Amino acid sequence: METKVVLITGASAGIGLAAAVQLMNKGVKVYAASRRGGNSQKAPDGVGELIPVKMDVNDEAAIASVVAQIMKENNRLDALICNAGNGIAGSVEDTSSEEVRYQFETNFFGAVKTIEACLPVFRSQGYGKIMATSSVAAIVPIPFQAFYSAGKSALLVFMQALSLEVKPFGIQCCSVLPGDTKTEFTAARKYTQKSQSPESVYARTMKTSVGKMEREEQNGMNASVVAAQMVKQIMNKRMKVMVVPGLQYQLICWLFNRLPARLRLWVVGLLYA
Numbered sequence: 596m597e598t599k600v601v602l603i604t605g606a607s608a609g610i611g612l613a614a615a616v617q618l619m620n621k622g623v624k625v626y627a628a629s630r631r632g633g634n635s636q637k638a639p640d641g642v643g644e645l646i647p648v649k650m651d652v653n654d655e656a657a658i659a660s661v662v663a664q665i666m667k668e669n670n671r672l673d674a675l676i677c678n679a680g681n682g683i684a685g686s687v688e689d690t691s692s693e694e695v696r697y698q699f700e701t702n703f704f705g706a707v708k709t710i711e712a713c714l715p716v717f718r719s720q721g722y723g724k725i726m727a728t729s730s731v732a733a734i735v736p737i738p739f740q741a742f743y744s745a746g747k748s749a750l751l752v753f754m755q756a757l758s759l760e761v762k763p764f765g766i767q768c769c770s771v772l773p774g775d776t777k778t779e780f781t782a783a784r785k786y787t788q789k790s791q792s793p794e795s796v797y798a799r800t801m802k803t804s805v806g807k808m809e810r811e812e813q814n815g816m817n818a819s820v821v822a823a824q825m826v827k828q829i830m831n832k833r834m835k836v837m838v839v840p841g842l843q844y845q846l847i848c849w850l851f852n853r854l855p856a857r858l859r860l861w862v863v864g865l866l867y868a
Contacts, residue, residue, distance in 0.1 A: 598624050599829075600665060600673050601672075603678055604628045604629070604676070604678050604705070605652075605678035606625075606628055607627070607630075609776075609778030610778060611676075611728075613822035614825045617819070617822050621643060621830060622640070622642040622643045624644055624669065626661065629650070632648070653700050653705055653708070655712070658708055672713060677710065678728045679701055680701060680780075681701050681780075682784040685739060686790060686797035687742075689795050690742060690789070690790075695742050698742040699745075703753070706753075707753065710725055717764065717766045718761075723765070725757070725761075725768045726770075726771060726825060727750055728773065730743075730772055730774075731847065731848060732744040732748075734772070735851050735859075738864070739800075740805070740808070755768070755836065768834070769834040769835055769836060771828075772837065772838070772839045774816065774839075774841055774847070775812045775816065776816045777812060800868070804868060816840065820840060820841070
């Protein structure tokens with residue numbers, strides 16, 4: 596059996612790195628893409644390997660270059676995992692249009708650009724798997740992180756629509772929706788400029804709300820737990836359309852989709868607003 600080849604973005608830390616290492620240990624040749632690169636690794640059995648590649652998902656030329664490299668070295672690409680992402684916090688009123696674009700550029704458009712670069716490869720092969728890291732926030736809107744929630748929701752719907760378009764070509768799509776997960780993502784979260792001003796009418800509530808979320812993140816699931824669910828889908832013959840790691844978050848998503856809108860927003864408001 597030929598070695599599987601997988602490209603994963605946002606693979607220098609957190610969930611992305613954990614997934615890359617787990618795939619490597621299962622005998623997969625993993626191209627671990629990130630803006631800062633990293634160190635090459637070999638699995639203990641000598642089969643799987645992790646190859647770091649520098650790639651900004653906002654740079655179409657860089658994406659095309661990495662895909663070309665993979666095809667030159669392997670003549671195949673079995674799966675793509677779009678995991679690169681960032682977070683920005685602040686009220687809607689305190690978020691500039693430039694800051695909104697910053698949030699969507701990586702979390703949504705970066706994934707779209709990477710997928711578009713890989714689709715011709717998958718179509719010509721007659722198979723391929725596309726996975727994207729969305730979030731429970733795609734289903735449960737988070738106040739003071741409205742644009743993060745909106746971007747992850749857009750990605751979730753995009754992936755479902757894409758799955759319908761590419762099914763005739765043997766291409767599968769899966770969205771993974773992590774809940775609170777302990778990673779470097781928390782420390783890397785940015786705050787909008789206006790939200791940090793004492794003149795903002797939202798400043799106190801925003802800081803309390805985001806502070807609570809960050810404590811929950813740091814007490815959340817280990818990145819390896821989420822990664823294991825991602826790897827399971829990549830290694831399976833047939834991927835699920837949507838995966839929510841953790842029974843607690845599966846229950847939250849199930850309930851949220853069934854409660855009346857007014858009631859579910861009231862509950863979220865009690866927790867975070």
